[in-house]
Amino acid sequence: MQYNFKKIEEKWRKIHNKINFLKINKKKKKKFYILNMFPYPSGYGLHVGHTVGYIYSDIIAKYKLGKNYNILNPIGFDSFGLPAEQYAINNNEHPIKIIKKSIKKFKKQIKRLGVFFNWDREIITHNSKYYKWTQWIFIKLFNSWYDKNNNKARNIKYLINKIKKNKFFLNKKLIKFNDENKLFKFLNKFRLIYLKKSYVNWCPKLSTVLSNEEIDNGKSIRGGYDIIKKKMLQWHIRITKYCDRLLNDYKYIKWPKNIKKSQKQWIGKKKVNYFYLKNKKNKFKIYCYKKKDINKINNIIFVAPSYNTDILIKNYIKDKNKIKKIINSIYNNEKKKILIKTNIYNNNNNKINIYISNYFINKSLNNVYININNKGNFFKLKNYKILSLEKDFNIKDIKIDNKNIKKKFIFNLKDIVFSRQRYWGEPIPIYYKNNIPYNIDIKSLPLKLPYIKNINILKLKDYDKWAWNNKNNKIVSKKLINKKKNIYKLDVNTMPSVAASNWYYIRFIDPYNNNTIVNSNKIKYWKNVDLYIGGSEHTNGHLLYSRFCHKFLKDIKILNTKEPFKNFINQGIILYYSNIIYKIKDKNIFVSYDIIKKNKYINIQKIYVIKKYINNKKYLNINKFIKNYKIYKNFKFKLNNNKKFICKIKLEKMSKSKFNIVNPDEIINKYGIDCFRLYQVFMGPFNKKKIWNVNNIIGIYRFLNKIWNYIINNNFINIKPNYEENNIINKLILKIKNNFKIFNLNTSISNFMITLNKLINIKCYNKIIIKKFIILFSSFAPYISEEIWFLLGNKKSIFFEQQPDLNKKYLIKKNIKYIVMINNRKKIIIYINKINNNKNYLINKIINNKNLNIKNYKKIIYIKNRIINFLI
Known part of the structure; x- marks a missing residue:
């Protein structure tokens, strides 16, 4: 019978589509939650760089299923974001239509891979039933502050009540507010989501703020457009309050050392000294690593644009408008590298130069660089121009206070900018009353994104029906704002892509719950993700923000674990x-x-x-x-x-933008799904770079045909396996088991090849042995395994079978060689089965040997596994 992969795969795909193999068993069983990072459904569909993660997780899920685990291996689509919006504008088509087409294409390709996903738990982020809970998290953050004493988030009402009762003290000072506006400004300093003007990555061409992850070499990843620094009022998440917990809790997760190291560097905790730059009215902190270096400072360089540069201009420069014009001209002009220079004198009357520059210096602390003894001379930089503005500085008033030097811990990690000026994202559930933000009542969620028909005005700020009726809790026309009471402006920003992907792993546990974000009993069982799989580009941003979100949800008693992902493996490119x-x-x-x-x-x-x-x-x-x-x-x-x-x-x-992608459909059509799956795993270790070479897939195709012909062309019978057969199959069971422990699946393909050759060489036609081989192989190549399983006389799917257990006694070598000696002279060599390898058994066997005639002996010299010497 010929191995017709097309016919076989089509047959078993139809059967598999009717069976939910990952249906959760309510009986008490161990759980295993495996998850791929949320895919973004682009119009191009999948390429072979995407599929390796899905195949890898599927193999692990199928193996664990055969180990009697409840498996959660869900899938969904991160469908909000800039790519869909830009594609829509360029093609004059609404994002919702584009996303629907893309998801349909993705699902068709994924389902063709022979993977078992929990499709019954599918999540799509632009579905309002999902982003209702993203908005819920936003509101919870907005109404929370971080209590340092208890080291966790608490409800902002605690602070409000304390202030109203005149019981709130800050730095031993009683805080009082009769004015609501002043109270808001004060609380804004504490909220875990807050409004603040900050410098952001602004893309004029895309008309939106971009995260650092969305920029490459000063250009937007989407479109390759120029990025400028712009100061804007933005929503921020106060992730910095969780820095110490983010650092301390690595002990609870089994992540690769390089990932942990990368995140620690990203958080960047440093112990520093600080002193003040001051005049009669103002002062602000400047950080320095070593206390002894403060009197040796030659240059202080403020990196522009930055918060500290703004403070310098505001408090120490007379002609502010003049210098702002000059600074604005250099912020985003890499060709004009300009230093704005002045000088002051410290208490020891040593001259110190102060500069404002658009250079970014890696050794700067909070965007202020302290130059000691002119080391690493700043003036070695090329193409700079110096503008002296000594006349515009309050030179006589500025001093460096280096008498009261103190120590402090600071972090590289900054608060997350959490608002975008684009349309295709989660609406921010905030309305403004007298310019003060208030959250929409949680009971009124979701605040639905309106369907804007005109593609040319895909901005909420330009949409006419975007105001909030606070009395009736519904969206109304903006025209009513000044005409009727209780009608207020809605926030015109949307959330960034990270908003949905921070917490989606939680919703997969309970995706259809309309009453709460996740059922408490279900979270007690599933807890967190056992194995998370994803690309290296998300090592810091996504993983770090997910860890923050998880800790916050634990603080408000939604979750019961410290970390979202127990284990994480990076997918090599x-x-x-x-x-x-x-x-x-x-x-x-x-x-x-x-x-x-x-x-x-x-x-x-x-x-x-x-x-x-x-x-x-x-x-x-x-x-x-x-x-x-x-x-x-x-x-x-x-x-x-x-x-x-x-x-x-x-x-x-491999990337769509480089036109060097390979469509998996081309390979599958030619060689089959099982062959494609095996090759993707066989290419190399999962977390390493791999070169795609379609010529190497031919060897895998021959291997599949070899398995097929060996089993189909021979008559396998049910008899008790001999020792050698058991030894071969148990070695394979052990190797596969160990490979799954360390997620080193590529060597498993070699193990299958070696084992098959051994079974062919000893002419093994034992049905018990070959069944074990096929069950092990089925996780990697499901369709050929199903067909062979059926031809061996089995009626149920192979994926209802348990993985074969390891029998260690068959891993022991069959015979041990012993040299038998009498009075130090070699007599014979005998072989003892390792199972019976002990001194008493050996003595009895030799004494009963009639050819040796050993009856009486004075002493025995015994060296295990080598020699036994009888002294007569």
């Missing part, structure tokens, strides 16, 4: 070849790569090209390229001496 052509910047000229390389062009721009425009792997087909990219129709193409236009071939991370 998959590399593949991309094709690049080069054009001269600001000119309509493309130049062949070999010419650029030879003449060392500097002012060039690289453009990625789809493979179908490349001939013989490196030559650009100019006619095809121009035909599909009409914007380059009038461009000149500078050819080399052979009248060819050569592209650069570069091995780099």
Whole structure:
């Protein structure tokens, strides 16, 4: 019978679709919660870099299922965000329509991989039933403050009641407020979500704030647009209050050391000394690592834009408007590197230079760099210009107070900017009364995102029906704000992408609960994620923010564990070849790569090209390229001496933007799903970089055919296995078990290959042995395993079977060699089964040997596993 993978896979896919293998068993069983990072459903669909994580988690889930665990392996889609919004604007189509198409495509591709996901628990973040609880978390944060004494979050009502009863003291000073506006400003300093003007990454082209993770080399990842620093009123999350807990709680998680180290550096706790820069009216802190260095300061450099630069301008510079114009001109201009210089004298009458610069110096503490004895001279930097503004500084008044030096811990981690100016995201559940923010009543959630038909005005600030009726708790027209009572402005920002992905792992436990975020009994059972799988680009941002959110929800008694993810493994990137052509910047000229390389062009721009425009792997087909990219129709193409236009071939991370992705459907259609799954695992360790080479998949395809032909072409019978057969299969069971312990699944494929060869060599046709082999193999290659299981006479699916148990007695070597000696002279060699390898058994066996005739002996010299010597 021929191995027809298409027919076999189609047959078993239909059967699997009718069975919920991951249905939770209500009987008391061990639980295993495995989770892939939330996928974003792009219009391009899956590529082989995405699928490896899903396949890996599925293999682990299937193996644990066979170990009698309740398995939670859910899937959903992080459907809000900038990519869908920009795609919608560019294609004049609403984001909701684009997302629906993308999710449909993703689900079809994922289901084709033979994975068992809890599809009955699917979450999609733009569903209002989900983001209702994201808004709920926002409101809870807004109404909480961090109590240092109890080291946890508490309700803000505690502070309000204390203030109203004249019982709240701050730094031994009684706090009183009769004015609501002043009370809000005071409470804003304590809330875990608060409003503050801060410098943000602003993209004028996208008209929104971007996180650091959404920027690469000063450009937006989406579109490659310029980023500028802009001061704006934004919502912030006070994650800094949790820094010590985030650092101390690593002991509760089994994460790779490099991930923990990276997060610790990101948080960046430092013990520093501080002194003051002051005049008669004002002073502010400046940090320094070593106390002894404070009297050796030559330069103080304020990195602009920053909070400290603003304080310097506000309190120490006379002509503020003049200097602000100059600083604004340098904030976002990398070509003009400018230092604004003045000087002061410290108490020892030593001259100290003060600069404001757009240089970012890694050794700066809170964006202020202290230069000691001119080490690492600041003036070695190239292309700078100095503007002296000594006349505009209050030179006579400024002093460095280095007498009362104190110590303090500071952190690199800053509070999270938590608002975006785009449309396609969770609405912020806040309305404004007399410019003071109030949260919408929790009972009125969700605050639904309106469907804006006009793609050209995808901004809540421009939408006419975006006001809040506080009496009837509903959205109304903005026109009613000044006409009727109880009608107020709604916040026109939306939440960032991290808002939904901070806590989604909790909702998977109880996805359809309309009364609470998660049922307390269910959280007691599932607790947290046992194994989390995801890409290295989320090592700090996403993982850190999820840990913060988890700790907050524990503080308000929603969760019962300290950490969200017990274990985490990074998915290594998959590399593949991309094709690049080069054009001269600001000119309509493309130049062949070999010419650029030879003449060392500097002012060039690289453009990625789809493979179908490349001939013989490196030559650009100019006619095809121009035909599909009409914007380059009038461009000149500078050819080399052979009248060819050569592209650069570069091995780099598989990415849609680089046009070097491989569609899994192409491989599956040619070799089958089982072959594709095995190859993805066999490529190398999960957390390491791997190069995609489709030629190597042929070896896996031959291996599958070898298994098929061995089992189908032979008659397997039910008989008791001999020692050698048991030894071979138990070695495999042990190796697979150990591989799963350390998530080193790539070596399992080699283990299967070696074991199969051994079974073929000893001509093993034992049905008991081959069943164990196939059960072990089924987690990796489900469809061929199901068909073989069926042909071996089994009626139920193989995934209702338990994984074979390890019998250690068959791992022992069968025979131990002993040299038998009489009076120190070698007589014979005998072999003892290791199970019976003990001194008494050995003596009895030798005495009963008629050829040796040993009846009486005075002494025995026994060396285990080697020699027994009878002295007569």
